[in-house]
Amino acid sequence: MKYSYYPGCAQHGTAIDQRISVEAVFKRLGIELEEIKNWNCCGALHVDDRTTRIALSARTLAGAKGLDIATPCNLCYSNLMRANTALEESALKTMINGALTNKYEGNTKPKHLLEVVVNDFGLGKLAEQIKKPLKIKAVPYYGCLLTRPENKFDSPENPKSLDNLIAALGADPVKYYYKTKCCGGPILLTNEDLALQLAKDLLVMAKETGADCMVVTCPMCHLQLDAKQKAVEAKFNMKIEMPIIYFTQLIGLSMGIPPKELGLDKHLVSTDKFIAKVGR
Amino acid sequence: MQKETIIPESRDNAFRDLIIKSPGGENLLTCMQCGICAGSCPVSHEMDHTPRQMVRMIQLGLKKEVLNSNTIWICTTCFSCSVRCPRGIYPTELMETLKPIAIKEGIKNRNAKFDNIFADVVKKNGRASEFLLISKYSISEPGMIAQAPFGLELISKGKLPLSIDKMDDTRELDSIFSLSEKTGSEEKTKIKEKPPEIKENNSDSQEAEK
Secondary structure (H helix, E strand, O other), X not given: OEEEEOOOHHHHOOOHHHHHHHHHHHHHHOOEEEEOOOOOOOOOOOOOOHHHHHHHHHHHHHHOOOOOEEEOOHHHHHHHHHHHXXXXXXXXXXXXXXXXXXXXXXXXXXXXXXXXXXXXXXXXXXXXXXXXXXXXXXXXXXXXXXXXXOOOOOOOOOOOHHHHHHHHOOOEEOOOOOOOOOOOHHHOOOOHHHHHHHHHHHHHHHHHOOOOEEEEOOHHHHHHHHHOHHHHHHHHOOOOOOOEEEHHHXXXXXXXXXXXXXXXXXXXXXXXXXXHHHOO | OOOOOOOHHHOOHHHHHHHXXXXXXXXXXXXXXXXXXXXXXXXXXXXXXXXXXXXXXXXXXXXXXXXXXXXXXXXXXXXXXXXXXXOOOOHHHHHHHHHHHHHHOOOOOHHHHHHHHHHHHHHHHOOOOHHHHHHHHHHHOHHHHHHHHHHHHHHHOOOOOOOOOOOOOOHHHHHHHOHHHHHHHHHHHHHHHOOOOOOOOHHHHHHHHX
């Protein structure tokens, strides 16, 4: 299995832990991720001009050279998906191709790494790789942009792919009504009060389920729920101490990969107790 | 809040038509004000106008009120409203359409400032170095100094590299970023040349309003 790989900017910064775990896990699964040479930012939600943002993703899509393009980030994924749909309009495609060296023909399929694991690789095959079933309870948290506004693999209202993955790893995916509610990440810098309020709602609800960790699929969600968790605790005068685990890290733990090789020592919320419970 | 009568002079139909022609606005005139957008929005309690009200205001061509609304900037782009709208309107897309228009009209706030810094960093480096973004934004937002301990914590975990992440070759970026000038002017001429026809489906909604 081989994919063209678009890491996105966060993998070179705040999501270094996710990057380490992706490298460790995908290598062992035998899924080849070939990084696009000289890739550019997708524009996230902050390059306001729509055409420019589509063009940034068009350049990435063209760089995939016909392979399916995999990405670990919900924002990158949604931008690639939205651009792909917008580029079905031939006038727009012609105009944008005019600005690109490698023209985009419209033949690249964007896939989030979760989709790659759950659908392409398959949970049955993944189960064969499990050395240590995880006897824990985990909150499946999808975030917004994995399933909205468009995706081809899961429901925007009640997605199940991450639930199924957690169950396949031997863990118990708890019922969590906020699984696709916004974490507030995009407004963290410009409207922190509101961003922390949104994060608090998610964390409190997660805590109430009695879960051992919350599983995320996106670097922005991780930043918001892990790195900013202390700020939430301080602002609302409460103790949460909820480990926020990337789904790739969870897979890695079940495969018996040492926590350090999964970047679990790089979280701001301690993962020690969680790792002890998993049992390594 | 005191209610004012909307007089025809305060309505800007060209503005309304511009939004209708943009992505996500195609079905705007069919809105039946059900409010599922406002009910689905995780942040509507902070907005001065809910997404539902914004759609109505755009229909009425209330350009000034729409562009001055904090709703555009409070929106977290989560798309909850958009996947639920029974009429196929994408309020999230509308907010994205309104952002550059508001900036062009001279609206200034922290979000516009941050977006401007973000676009600038990407245009120069091709990648969004978080360190560069935070430091540039902090220079113009003195309150950000309170975030310094947080920044140091990220640095200590190796999560905020001080070296600037950059593409090897940034030559294509200039032509990509100059696309915005092209599209901006195209939209304007389109509207001047051809007044938009009223779509079939909006006759229903206008009837319903009566």
